[in-house]
Amino acid sequence: xxxxxxxxxxxxxxxxxxxxxxxxxxxxxxxxxxxxxxxxxxxxxxxxxxxxxxxxxxxxxxxxxxxxxxxxxxxxxxxxxxxxxxxxxxxxxxxxxxxxxxxxxxxxxxxxxxxxxxxxxxxxxxxxxxxxxxxxxxxxxxxxxxxxxxxxxxxxxxxxxxxxxxxxxxxxxxxxxxxxxxxxxxxxxxxxxxxxxxxxxxxxxxxxxxxxxxxxxxxxxxxxxxxxxxxxxxxxxxxxxxxxxxxxxx
Amino acid sequence: xxxxxxxxxxxxxxxxxxxxxxxxxxxxxxxxxxxxxxxxxxxxxxxxxxxxxxxxxxxxxxxxxxxxxxxxxxxxxxxxxxxxxxxxxxxxxxxxxxxxxxxxxxxxxxxxxxxxxxxxxxxxxxxxxxxxxxxxxxxxxxxxxxxxxxxxxxxxxxxxxxxxxxxxxxxxxxxxxxxxxxxxxxxxxxxxxxxxxxxxxxxxxxxxxxxxxxxxxxxxxxxxxxxxxxxxxxxxxxxxxxxxxxxxxxxxxxxxxxxxxxxxxxxxxxxxxxxxxxxxxxxxxxxxxxxxxxxxxxxxxxxxxxxxxxxxxxxxxxxxxxxxxxxxxxxxxxxxxxxxxxxxxxxxxxxxxxxxxxxxxxxxxxxxxxxxxxxxxxxxxxxxxxxxxxx
Numbered sequence: 001x002x003x004x005x006x007x008x009x010x011x012x013x014x015x016x017x018x019x020x021x022x023x024x025x026x027x028x029x030x031x032x033x034x035x036x037x038x039x040x041x042x043x044x045x046x047x048x049x050x051x052x053x054x055x056x057x058x059x060x061x062x063x064x065x066x067x068x069x070x071x072x073x074x075x076x077x078x079x080x081x082x083x084x085x086x087x088x089x090x091x092x093x094x095x096x097x098x099x100x101x102x103x104x105x106x107x108x109x110x111x112x113x114x115x116x117x118x119x120x121x122x123x124x125x126x127x128x129x130x131x132x133x134x135x136x137x138x139x140x141x142x143x144x145x146x147x148x149x150x151x152x153x154x155x156x157x158x159x160x161x162x163x164x165x166x167x168x169x170x171x172x173x174x175x176x177x178x179x180x181x182x183x184x185x186x187x188x189x190x191x192x193x194x195x196x197x198x199x200x201x202x203x204x205x206x207x208x209x210x211x212x213x214x215x216x217x218x219x220x221x222x223x224x225x226x227x228x229x230x231x232x233x234x235x236x237x238x239x240x241x242x243x244x245x246x247x248x249x250x
Numbered sequence: 251x252x253x254x255x256x257x258x259x260x261x262x263x264x265x266x267x268x269x270x271x272x273x274x275x276x277x278x279x280x281x282x283x284x285x286x287x288x289x290x291x292x293x294x295x296x297x298x299x300x301x302x303x304x305x306x307x308x309x310x311x312x313x314x315x316x317x318x319x320x321x322x323x324x325x326x327x328x329x330x331x332x333x334x335x336x337x338x339x340x341x342x343x344x345x346x347x348x349x350x351x352x353x354x355x356x357x358x359x360x361x362x363x364x365x366x367x368x369x370x371x372x373x374x375x376x377x378x379x380x381x382x383x384x385x386x387x388x389x390x391x392x393x394x395x396x397x398x399x400x401x402x403x404x405x406x407x408x409x410x411x412x413x414x415x416x417x418x419x420x421x422x423x424x425x426x427x428x429x430x431x432x433x434x435x436x437x438x439x440x441x442x443x444x445x446x447x448x449x450x451x452x453x454x455x456x457x458x459x460x461x462x463x464x465x466x467x468x469x470x471x472x473x474x475x476x477x478x479x480x481x482x483x484x485x486x487x488x489x490x491x492x493x494x495x496x497x498x499x500x501x502x503x504x505x506x507x508x509x510x511x512x513x514x515x516x517x518x519x520x521x522x523x524x525x526x527x528x529x530x531x532x533x534x535x536x537x538x539x540x541x542x543x544x545x546x547x548x549x550x551x552x553x554x555x556x557x558x559x560x561x562x563x564x565x566x567x568x569x570x571x572x573x574x575x576x577x578x579x580x581x582x583x584x585x586x587x588x589x590x591x592x593x594x595x596x597x598x599x600x601x602x603x604x605x606x607x608x609x610x611x612x613x614x615x616x617x618x619x620x621x622x623x624x625x626x627x628x629x630x631x632x633x634x635x636x637x638x639x640x641x
Contacts, residue, residue, distance in 0.1 A: 078636035113640045118633060120619075 004245030007064030010100030034064035084243030086111030093203035125192030148217025153183025190225035266457030273460035289351030301421035313510020315622035448526020
């Protein structure tokens with residue numbers, strides 16, 4: 001048995017991996033105390049183990065990987081997402097991870113990273129950008145998917161998340177609908193990811209991991225922009241945690 | 251080599267990492283004795299001319315972000331940090347070496363520097379050499395030769411000295427000896443595991459330029475090589491091997507010059523579990539790999555040597571790839587990491603060529619952009635660690 005914890009900037013995810021595969025998942029908002037959220041996720045996972053043994057190795061990844069207690073090893077989220085995606089979908093070649101504060105496109109072969117591209121010091125194209133708009137619309141991912149299903153969009157000119165927010169306020173004032181603005185946001189995100197993808201060779205199958213993995217709307221806009229199908233990866237939210245567990249204590 | 255080992259290794263490394271600071275005092279004393287000082291920025295400047303004139307050459311490339319704010323009062327924000335910092339230290343009068351320089355010699359390497367020198371010329375006495383941007387045309391070579399002669403005349407007039415061929419020849423021999431020893435220092439890391447970390451190697455390579463007494467410098471380098479070799483032969487391997495692969499991944503660093511604030515690049519690599527074995531940049535092999543031909547006419551020899559430095563300002567730039575490929579073989583590199591300073595267009599663009607070159611040789615490569623601030627350390631860490639996990 002092994003535990004993988006992906007302590008991201010927004011969500012802290014955990015997976016308990018046993019000989020028969022995934023035995024338990026856990027997820028919590030990260031909050032301000034990274035160590036505390038990681039401990040809570042760990043405690044929850046340990047609750048699933050009968051005859052609790054203390055010696056289960058814990059492998060951490062994500063932005064807060066060095067903060068998580070009891071870690072046996074910390075790995076980068078890049079390797080972890082590649083490995084986790086391979087576990088969930090053997091043969092996967094490209095992983096797009098939209099995280100809370102960064103996004104990356106990873107070329108994978110047999111679960112190993114071949115090359116990767118990551119956004120620089122900028123929130124454009126990250127989960128934070130999406131979250132900001134959802135907050136303004138008082139919406140969650142399922143409502144966003146409904147808005148995106150309308151297929152409408154308005155062109156957003158700002159690539160910067162902060163400027164885009166003020167642009168959106170302006171658009172709302174001009175009477176644009178939530179559908180159009182959500183569509184514009186998704187396209188702006190997809191274009192940013194497209195520019196990263198252009199620098200790694202994009203091979204199918206392509207999957208989406210991270211906090212937006214469940215969104216069919218984001219996947220379909222990405223598929224359209226990248227000109228290739230971005231497939232649904234069940235449990236894609238947990239790809240990082242799962243990958244960390246798969247990578248093992250080294 | 252004579253038996254000179256007396257000081258323990260940590261003390262020797264410290265003397266190099268401390269050299270820039272210690273050099274301030276030495277330089278002050280030399281100035282008080284009436285010695286002339288010439289400040290330089292790039293590896294392209296033939297420092298042998300200054301040595302032959304009895305002057306002290308010193309590197310002025312700034313490696314700290316301390317005066318970038320000062321520089322940005324005049325220079326644009328979106329400019330290479332090396333250029334901004336170098337100008338900033340002059341404008342703020344904070345770099346003792348800049349302060350002590352009677353003459354500053356620049357060269358038309360990149361656009362940023364060319365224009366910065368115009369502004370620097372208002373603060374200091376600046377002489378700019380016109381560096382051609384190709385190495386294979388007779389007209390380029392002729393221009394560079396003329397520029398070397400023009401520099402000679404300028405130095406002679408400014409300092410009232412005569413640079414004789416004999417003195418120049420002696421300076422060439424002296425400098426060659428230093429180059430050979432520094433090459434010996436970095437070639438120690440051909441051994442597996444290397445006998446010193448990449449950070450220690452960097453401190454020696456970077457620090458040596460601030461030691462101004464030739465004979466003493468030679469003695470110290472010999473002592474260093476002896477000491478490192480002996481410690482290693484006694485079975486002490488200071489770079490621990492990782493349990494899994496028996497040895498740490500061996501990384502060659504390429505790109506812009508490294509030192510001071512950008513030591514973070516090496517730190518991040520080594521904290522991520524790899525070891526830097528060689529530097530294919532102006533802090534390392536690019537400066538010390540070759541020798542100036544001693545049997546030829548000194549001006550012809552200097553012209554050929556300096557023009558053929560493989561910097562990304564040259565187009566095409568085959569010598570960089572030749573050296574990089576050779577180092578990869580010699581040091582058995584597992585991967586190459588490139589450091590590109592923010593807004594350094596020539597290195598940033600050449601990155602693609604380097605990537606293709608290494609791809610053909612099956613050597614993993616990644617290029618990272620950074621500046622002199624500490625703000626991106628975490629981002630560098632994640633990318634570098636992922637690269638090393640990939641190997």
